Amino acid sequence: MSERTIQLQHPHRLFIGGEWIQPSLSASFDVLDCSTEQVVASVAEAGSGDVARAVQAARKAFDSGPWPRMTVLERAAYLEKLAQRFEAMNDEYARVWSIESGIVYRVAQPRIGVFLSGAFRQYTAMASTFAFTEPCTSATGNAAYRVHEPAGVVVAIIPWNGPAGLMAYKVAPALLAGCTVIIKSSPEAPCSAYLFAQMCEEVGFPPGVVNVLTADRAVSEELVRNPGVDKITFTGSTAAGRRIAAVAADRIARVTLELGGKSPALVLDDYDVEVAAKTIGASFFGYLSGQVCHSLTRVIVPRAKHDAMTEALAEVARNMVLGDPFDAASTAGPLATARQRETVERYVAKGTSEGATLVTGGKRPANKERGFFFEPTVFANVDNRSTIAQEEIFGPVLCVIPADDTAHAVQIANDTIYGLNAAVFTDDSHLAMQVARQIRAGSVGHNASRTDFSVGFGGFKQSGIGREGGPEGLAAFLESKTIIMEAKPC
Incomplete structure (x- = not known):
């Protein structure tokens, strides 16, 4: 076969x-x-x-x-x-x-x-x-x-x-x-x-x-x-x-x-930009080409490190091998449908028209005549209120957003109708927990996207109602009944 x-x-x-x-x-x-x-x-x-x-x-x-x-x-x-x-x-x-x-x-x-x-x-x-x-x-x-x-x-x-x-x-x-x-x-x-x-x-x-x-x-x-x-x-x-x-x-x-989701990755000032870029970019572009609701699509970084983060992510994007999913050399595959590719193309055009800087990608690859392929794409200098930062694209498009400080980064992270997933990148685990508790999202990972259905998965705000996986995922299919007896049953 x-x-x-x-x-x-x-x-x-x-x-x-x-x-x-x-x-x-x-x-x-x-x-x-x-x-x-x-x-x-x-x-x-x-x-x-x-x-x-x-x-x-x-x-x-x-x-x-x-x-x-x-x-x-x-x-x-x-x-x-x-x-x-x-x-x-x-x-x-x-x-x-x-x-x-x-x-x-x-x-x-x-x-x-x-x-x-x-x-x-x-x-x-x-x-x-x-x-x-x-x-x-x-x-x-x-x-x-x-x-x-x-x-x-x-x-x-x-x-x-x-x-x-x-x-x-x-x-x-x-x-x-x-x-x-x-x-x-x-x-x-x-x-x-x-x-x-x-x-x-x-x-x-x-x-x-x-x-x-x-x-x-x-x-x-x-x-x-x-x-x-x-x-x-x-x-x-x-x-x-x-x-x-x-x-x-x-x-x-x-x-x-x-x-849906528009999940933020908060890269704090103490964390290595190159390490963060490889972790975020490789998993994002390589896992279903961004067609994942909980993908980390907004990379929020200290303003002084914005350019370095942008270039590091762009390097990851350029090094992805876009090809046949069954080819051992491929590190990223196509989008699922022609309609989804057209949707991604519209968002890329919208991002450019609204003033974001297209750093790499943004189009169909020239060497792919068949298949719904789209290049891994990175936008820089993205305004968090812009369309590409607020709406779910469901494709291989990353937005890099500068923040003034950690408090501002949290504010940007929460400034969305969504609240499905997030990540905090810092070498300080105490600070990671502190920031994670301020983010309005159903899952928060430390130094990576760490969603886990075996524990529980779901979102805040317009990312959903209820949880899947874990005990909560079972409770979702049960009705609770209270029975009060006059005497204990034999």
Whole structure:
């Protein structure tokens, strides 16, 4: 099998109610290899009728099926079987990620295991450690219990940039909680969800516990609106998240929203500029070419070190080897879609027109006739109120912003609608903690971007609602119930 081949067992069907069913539409979505622009797969497009069938199947499985009535340890056994299958299919998921989203394959291989088998193993273990029933004493002295029960039918809406890993950190805790799940995959990158459906069929989940379909935005909104859905968990743009929140609010549906970011890297005066530039630049340009919500995209540096930082970052950018994700020499791959590349081009033009200095990059590479490639790009002398400093670009574009002092750097860092991630670069760990506590962000790393779903991930402000990963990620799929007894149960 070629490394550029994606093999799906039932690409023209939908996985609903434990079966691969014929879709209501004859239409399909073509999946492109973002390095070659060639069609590598086609998958069925779900219509309104398919959405209704999926909700009905998930609803039946939750309301009258065995899944939520199993013990948590029984459900954990299914998760362990999935973890084992993820380990066996690690390379397949890594290949699909590289083809659909553009991540360099050798970068994808180790990361995919952390996200996939790692997520399912984490929640398998949590079956024995999470307090699903907590005995208490009421104010009147009665025996009381706080119990945590499954939220119900969950719709998990998966983005195109990291579909497999983000799916895992939604689906694993939802399943352990006892929820039933409808996975709505992105038309641009649906193959990981199809592979997962195949695995669920092999493992033998009860019918309707896991359902998988791919749909456009209009049909996806029908899932959010459907009164049979209790909870929506979404990763994607802040604009789409606002729409989902507004629709869900009509019926007070539960939501977890992991949205956009414009994350700052604060390089303090004591830290080596060259070291910071290599750490920030290599990881930013080399990991999905900046198509990551928590990327450190605003580099805030003392004014006296602005030029040195700019040149150091530009040197990193120029030394990136932009190429085929499967080529061992490549250190950065293409963007995922032509539309995303056009978006990045518009932002680069906007940055230049608003007065920022384009230091390097800013265009399609001349030696790449095919593929959605875009040069690693660095802007200097960026005004933090400018468009490129305030809006999420989702591409390989770094902004260098001068600050007068540490207090000013913190002020700039927080002057955004977002609050997803940040980093503080200093050799003084006490100062790093002090500054980190002043930054309004869901994650703050010391001397690197250090997000960690195993601990917990999510944002402040318009970067989202709720947390994924860790105990909070499980609690997001549970409802808390208080039971107060007249006498203790036997």
